[in-house]
Amino acid sequence: MNPRLVFMPVLTLLGLLIFAAVSAIGATERPPNIVIIFTDDQGYADLGCYGSESIRTPRLDRMAAEGVRFTNFHVAASVCSASRASLLTGRYSSRHGVRGVFVPGNNGLSPGELTLAEFLRPRGYATACIGKWHLGDAPQFLPTAQGFDTYLGIPYSNDMYVGPSQAWADNATFRDGWTRERALEAQSFVKNNVANRAAIEAKGLRDLVPLMEGQQIVEFPADQASLTRRYFDRALDFIDRASADKKPFFVYLTPAMPHVPLFASSEFLGQSPRGLYGDTVEEIDYHVGRLLDHLAARGLDENTLVLFASDNGPWLGKGDATGSAGTFRDGKFSTYEGGLRVPAIIRWPTRIPAGQTSDALVSTIDLFPTLARFTRTPLPDRALDGHDLSAHLLTPSAPFASQPYFCMNDGQPVGVISGPWKLLPHGGKRNLSPETPPELYNLTDDPGEKTNLASAHPEKIRELKALLHIFSNSL
Ligand SMILES: [Ca+2]
Known part of the structure; x- marks a missing residue:
């Protein structure tokens, strides 16, 4: 027999075996770990790599150099609760219903909303929320009721x-002269004045916040100077436990800083040329570095996507x-850019090329569909407002057609950005007046929104108003 005739089937068989092995790896490959x-309240320019000359952020600058730094990244609302609800649901506030800021009480993100944690957990993810939640503090709204294991x-x-x-742990720590009796008394005052924030603040209760573990208060008032360190410590510990359990992890880590009142630990206090505000950001920077080092030391670096x-x-x-x-x-x-445009860095070694800067118009609502793609999890059967950015992240230098972005104020769409153009039909202030005439800006030429081009471009106003109209009708 011709030896080649024997050899060919062997090669074919070998090829099939290799193909089968690669396919098996593909099918069982672990989905990426995700850290957000x-x-x-950190401003666009409060990082070295975003132009700060007085806040030193070497680790975040390095993270940007190792990943993608976004210059046109928008949150979906310029206030805490609405912004966070949109990041976690991939939906604008007009859809998830969180309009602005929750105060302590009995409101929260609807349990019917699907958070990223609820989306990823059935995929096998260990999920942790560490830090500020701000989507409801009653038991039915806490992170543990919205898909987070811890x-x-x-x-x-x-x-x-x-x-x-809020419930109190039996072994809760009371600080600064507080006792359980006094704390319960304060809580009862809040309960009886829940709609009267002024009365609660007049009672001297402002800035005295509880630290919760699961569904219970474990420390009151929280020692804020050590919070940043403790939050990152918890994240590292959670990562280790998830790895030991051979589970991919989703860590949603939300520092209290640099929201006022500002606190830094003794190692960082008084160190930044930018004062206490800088101290808090430099402390966060240090711990981001610790986290990245931790991932690398445990061989998790290459399969972990980190967003800041x-x-x-x-x-x-x-x-x-x-x-x-x-x-x-x-x-x-x-809804001017200073409220909505934020610093944003994404790093995922081996998958996302290093040293990229993206000026693509993107938003926190895009993360949900993007992470769905990266984790190969089928999209939920509900309306999402974001768009899948995975192709852009994997090849940031390739042409990117951005989608319109809608500016939200108090749960309503009050403006739109499409390409370089931004229309605010009644201006961008918090308290909109219907009498305010339209404002039109070209953000490429005029990022500071100084020159209103409304009278010069009536056709552009018509075009953008039509986009707003279509979006409003989709709600
Ligand atoms: Ca905030």
């Missing part, structure tokens, strides 16, 4: 107070405690 770090954190902003319906971003622009009017939006106009609560 979402800071509070929760450690302050359930709302760090300038608030104890909520009316802020939940909204800087809270203006807080003196030295206010961050910087750089060239962008206005800040938190506003």
Whole structure:
């Protein structure tokens, strides 16, 4: 027999075996680990790699150099609760119903909404929420009721107070002269004045916030100076436990800083040229570095996607405690760019090319469909507002056709960005007046939204109003 005739089937068989082996790896390949770090009220320009000359962020700068740094990344609302609800659901606030900021009480993100944690957990993910939640502090709204296996954190902003319906752990720690009796008394005052924030603050309860573990308060008032460190410590511990269990992990890590009141630990206090605000950001930067080192040391680096971003622009009017939006106009609560455009870095070694800068118009709502693709999890049967960015992330240099982005204020679409154009039919202030004439900006030429081009481009206004109209009708 011709030896070649014997050899060919052997080669074919070998090829089939290799193909089968590769397919098997593909089918059983672990989905990526996901870490989302979402800071509070940090401005666009409050990082070295976004132009800060006084806040030193070497680890975040390096993370950007090892991944993609976004220059046109928007949160879906310029206030905490609405912004966070959109990141976790992939939906605008007009769809998930969280309009602005929750105060301690009995409201929260509807349990009927599907969070990223609820989406990923059936895929085998271990899920942790560590830090600020701000989507409801009553038991039925806490992270543990929204898909997270564990929760450690302050359930709302760090300038608030104890909520009316939180449970206390038997072994809770009381600090600064507080006792269980006094704390229960304060909680009962809140319960009886739940709609009267002014009365609660007049009672001196502001800035005294509970630290919760799961569904119980474990520390009151929370020791805020050590929070950043403790949050990251918990994240590293959770990552180790998930790895030991051979589970992919989803960590949603939301520092309290740099939201006022500002606190830094003794190692960082007084160190930044930018003052206490800088101290808090530099402390976060240090711990982001620790987390990245931790992933690398455990061989998890190459299969972990890490996102760093802020939940909204800087809270203006807080003196030295206010961050910087750089060239962008206005800040938190506003639909000008200073409120909505935030620093954002995504790093995933081996998959996302290093050293990229993306000026694509993207948003936190895009994360849900993007992570669905990366984790190969079928999309849920419900309306999502975001778009899959996976192709853009894997090849940031390739042409990218961005989708229109809708500016939300108090749960309503009040503006739209399409390509370089931005229309605010009644301006971008928090309290909109229907009498305010339309504002039209070209963000490429005028990122600071200084020159209103409305009278020069009536056709552009018609076009963008039509987009807004179509979107409003889709709700
Ligand atoms: Ca915020």
